[in-house]
Amino acid sequence: MAEPIRDLQQLRTAFVYQLRSYLRTWRFLGLLLFVAAVSTVILVVQLHNGVAQVTANHPSASDELSAYLAEITNVVVITGAFLGGDALAVDLGGGPGYLMLSQPVRRRTLFAGRFLAAALVGVVVSGVYYVFAAATVQYFYGTVPAAILLSVGLAILFLLAVLALAFFFSSFFKSPGVSIVSTLLILLIGFPILTEAGTLSGVEPWYSLDYGSQAITSVLASNFTHETVSHLGLGRKGATLTIYTFLPYPWEGALILAVYLVVFVALSLAVYRYREVRA
Amino acid sequence: MPKLAAEGLTKRFASTTALDGASFRLEGGTAVGYLGPNGAGKTTTLKLFTGFLRPTAGHASINDQDVAADPKAALWEVGALVETPEPYPALTGRETLSMIGEFRGLSREQIRDGTERYANELELPPLDRRTARLSKGQRQRIVLAGVLLCEPTVLLLDEPTSGLDPAERVIIRNVLIRLKREGRLLLMSSHLLQEVTEICDRVIFINQGKILLEDSVANLESRFRVTRLEVEFARPVEAASLAAVPGVSAVEALGPTRYRLGFGGAEDDRSRILESCQKLAPVSSFSRASLGLEEAYLDLVRRAPLPPPPPPPR
Numbered sequence: 001m002a003e004p005i006r007d008l009q010q011l012r013t014a015f016v017y018q019l020r021s022y023l024r025t026w027r028f029l030g031l032l033l034f035v036a037a038v039s040t041v042i043l044v045v046q047l048h049n050g051v052a053q054v055t056a057n058h059p060s061a062s063d064e065l066s067a068y069l070a071e072i073t074n075v076v077v078i079t080g081a082f083l084g085g086d087a088l089a090v091d092l093g094g095g096p097g098y099l100m101l102s103q104p105v106r107r108r109t110l111f112a113g114r115f116l117a118a119a120l121v122g123v124v125v126s127g128v129y130y131v132f133a134a135a136t137v138q139y140f141y142g143t144v145p146a147a148i149l150l151s152v153g154l155a156i157l158f159l160l161a162v163l164a165l166a167f168f169f170s171s172f173f174k175s176p177g178v179s180i181v182s183t184l185l186i187l188l189i190g191f192p193i194l195t196e197a198g199t200l201s202g203v204e205p206w207y208s209l210d211y212g213s214q215a216i217t218s219v220l221a222s223n224f225t226h227e228t229v230s231h232l233g234l235g236r237k238g239a240t241l242t243i244y245t246f247l248p249y250p251w252e253g254a255l256i257l258a259v260y261l262v263v264f265v266a267l268s269l270a271v272y273r274y275r276e277v278r279a
Numbered sequence: 280m281p282k283l284a285a286e287g288l289t290k291r292f293a294s295t296t297a298l299d300g301a302s303f304r305l306e307g308g309t310a311v312g313y314l315g316p317n318g319a320g321k322t323t324t325l326k327l328f329t330g331f332l333r334p335t336a337g338h339a340s341i342n343d344q345d346v347a348a349d350p351k352a353a354l355w356e357v358g359a360l361v362e363t364p365e366p367y368p369a370l371t372g373r374e375t376l377s378m379i380g381e382f383r384g385l386s387r388e389q390i391r392d393g394t395e396r397y398a399n400e401l402e403l404p405p406l407d408r409r410t411a412r413l414s415k416g417q418r419q420r421i422v423l424a425g426v427l428l429c430e431p432t433v434l435l436l437d438e439p440t441s442g443l444d445p446a447e448r449v450i451i452r453n454v455l456i457r458l459k460r461e462g463r464l465l466l467m468s469s470h471l472l473q474e475v476t477e478i479c480d481r482v483i484f485i486n487q488g489k490i491l492l493e494d495s496v497a498n499l500e501s502r503f504r505v506t507r508l509e510v511e512f513a514r515p516v517e518a519a520s521l522a523a524v525p526g527v528s529a530v531e532a533l534g535p536t537r538y539r540l541g542f543g544g545a546e547d548d549r550s551r552i553l554e555s556c557q558k559l560a561p562v563s564s565f566s567r568a569s570l571g572l573e574e575a576y577l578d579l580v581r582r583a584p585l586p587p588p589p590p591p592p593r
Contacts, residue, residue, distance in 0.1 A: 005384035013381040017370065024369040024409075090367075098364035099422055102329045103382045104354040277331040278292075 007109045014105070014113025022083065022121045031079050031125045038071060039132030046136055054140050059222075061141035065148060066220035068133045072126065073213045074188070076159045079125045081183040083118040084166025086176030088272050093174035097277055107273045115163060115265070122159045130155070147220050150250060154216045157257040161209060162187060164264035171271040202244045206252065209260050215253020281356070281432040281464035282306050283328070287337035290323050297323040299488035300337065305481075308462030310455065312475035312496075314572075315485040316580055321468040322362065324485070325437050328466075329359045341433055358431035360439050364422045368411030372403060372421045375410060376428055383429040390428065397424035401450055416447050423451065427458075434458065436467035440474060452478060472572045476500075482572065484579050491579050500571030503578060504544030507568035508552065512536045513561040524555040539568055 022028045046054055046068075058064035088111070091097030100110065130152055134144045166183040173179040191210035198205030204227070205211040218224055228245040248256065283305040290298040298320040305311055313321050326332040327339045330350035339346045344353035366375040373394060380390035398406060401424050404417040413421070419442065426434070439455070440448040455478050459465055469475050475482060476496060484491040494502075510521075515535045522530045526548040529541030542548050556562050 009384070010382055013378060017367075017374070017378045020374070021367060021369040094362060095365035096367050098331070098362045099366060099379075099425065101331060102354065102357075102359040102361060102364070103379065104351045104357070105382050106351050274333075276333060277326070 007106060010105050010109045011113045011116075014110050015117045016113075018087070018114045018117035019120065022117060027082050028121055028125070031082060031121075032128060034078070035075055035125055035128045036132075038075065039129055042068060042071075043132060043136055046140070051140055060145075061137050061143050062145045062147060062220045062222050064140060065133055065137045065145060065151075066217045068136060069129075069151065069217050069220070072129055072133075072155055072216055073158065073210070075129050076122070076126050076155060076213075077162055077187040078184070079122045080118075080159055080162030080166050081180055081187065083122055084115075084163040085170055085180030085183045087114045087118060087167055088170040088268070089173050089176045089179040092171070092275060092277060093176070094277070101277060108269055111167070111269055111272055115167060118163050118167075119160060122163065123156060126155055126159060127152075145220060150219050151216050154213075154219060154250065154253060154257065157254060157261065158209075158213045158216060161212075161257045161260040161264070164261050164268065165209070168264045168268035168271070171268045171275060198246060199244055202242070204246045206248075206256060209256065211246070211248060212253045212256025212260065215248045215250050215257075218247040218253070219250045221247075280307050281462075282340075282342050283433055283464055283466060284340045285324065285328075285337065286340075288324065288327055288334055288339055289336040290320075290327060290332055291335045296488050298327070301485070301488070301490050302337075303483055303490060303493055305464060305466065308459060308464060309481060310459040310465040310467065310479040312479035312482040313466055313468040313485065314472070314475065314482055314576055315468075315491075319485045320488040321485060322437055323488075325359070325361045325435050325466070325468065328435055329357070329361050330354065331361065356432045357435060358426035358429065358433070359435040360423060360426055361435065361437045363419075363442075366410040366418055366421055366425075368409065371407050371409050372413070373406040375421055376406070376425050379425040380428050385429060393428040393430075394424070397427055400454060416443050419443065420447065420450075423454075427454070432463055434463055434465045434467070436465065438469055439467055440469070440471065448474070472576060476572050482575075484576065486580060492575075496572060499575045503571045503574035505567040505571055505574055506541060506544045508540045508542060508549065509533070509564070509566055509568045510538050510540060510556055510562060511564040512556070512559070513563050516560045520559050521556070524552055524559075526552050526555075536563075 054064065058067055091100055101107070130148070134148060138144050165187065169182045169186075170176070170179045173182065187209070191208050194208040195205045195210045198208070198211070224247065226247055226249060230243050230245070232241040232243060234241055285301045285303050288298055288301040289296070301320070301324060313324065315321050323332065327334050328341065328346055330346050330353070333347050341353045341357055346353040366372070370378065376394050377390050380393065385393070394406065397403060401420045403420055403424055404413050410418050410421060423439070436455075440451050443451065452474060455465060455467070459478065465478070467479070479496055481493065481495050482499065483493045513536070516538075518530050518532055518538065521527060521538055521540065526542050527540050528543070531539040533539055540552065542552060553562065553565050556565065
């Protein structure tokens, strides 16, 4: 028997085989097709509108890019949920877990290898959306704003935070399906509700991952305003409804995303490490 | 020398004590059967030794490494088949074996040679096929090949032939016998007492979470005498004639030519009964009706107090 090998070598093995698993299954191809389809639909609509209308709607390339990237958060959420939702649950429901977790590998090593593989695949899938966005803006405006790099950086950070959350759910549930659905529900419905609560209450929703992710597009907006207050008239007696709209500063968005990433990686690692396999 | 030790090993699930202060120490190249009825605590013990569960109290150690404290070090020389391990369905059999080998630090050559070796010995299915497309028995043999690939000195096996067809059982039994002869330490749970008798040198009996007995198979075979014989004649024989045979205490007809006979259990008596039977009619088969191990098992299980009744439904 060989001498015990270092965690780093085992991490590489976990990464390689998780990556292979993603590439083999419908998930990578499905996500890639999904993103390509969404991007193509947006591109076709823009082409149909023509250069004059597109440039009239969005005077600058940054505004056009910001509008195009409105769906990037959904793309990242769906990608992250499908890649991370079952990454740990697959071990906790028995079957493959009884093979893998009886190997002399620290669970944190398995976690790290799988997380990196999911992150790499997620970056590729989300990157396709960015490629379409950049190509469209180049076509209509003849230039691509440099701020797209900042947006890409924030999108990657958001992807990592989403994966951390998905891994957290994955460490809780034995069923990969339940884990994926829970992640999607929380990210697509739960967090947006939290953010909207801020709109009505006037409290900046810095606690919401969804709010932090808005920095991905707000970093491109030419007329960025952190807080907008508008009053909506209600009936004849002069009653008004005050609506607050917040947009995170880039640093603020990055901080929110980073905190989610760190907290949920720590939580999911702790749960995965101490979780017993009883199935 | 491979070592396996349980010291006051206890596992509780809510109000249920699955394992209650189990202690034993196994050393060297030997095969030990871990026997007990369903729910006795066998799988719980094996799960504690492989880190799937954490002990409520006590210690499980392998080669002097505490499993709960440092599972990586403790499991380094361990091959385990606990519950029903499955390969990842997206990977092929060859990739499954490579992955396990790489996790264990084997070189490419070692993995390739080991794969070829066990492909022959375990009659593995085509290794370039995804494991999702293989039968349960084929997947189980690939998992076993993965367990053996790294030449573990300690093997923890939870009913290793469960769910396999007779031919697959023979293949795996032969591999286990070879491993024991090579000086590996095997701890295997099984309900197949014939299999345990063939493979194991020692047995540990467990029931209701408590270790009841640890002894060698040879000792148990002599302590728990088989007191029933089965005899089959080439032509029908009167039961009354058999009852008159010296040494026969009871006769039970299993068919017109087959009988189960009660006797004292002594080897001499057995020989004399055979001689007498041959005088009645040609004997086509004559054997013990059970194994010594089976007698021991039944005796211990019967002596154990009944489990507490389940709590009333709310």
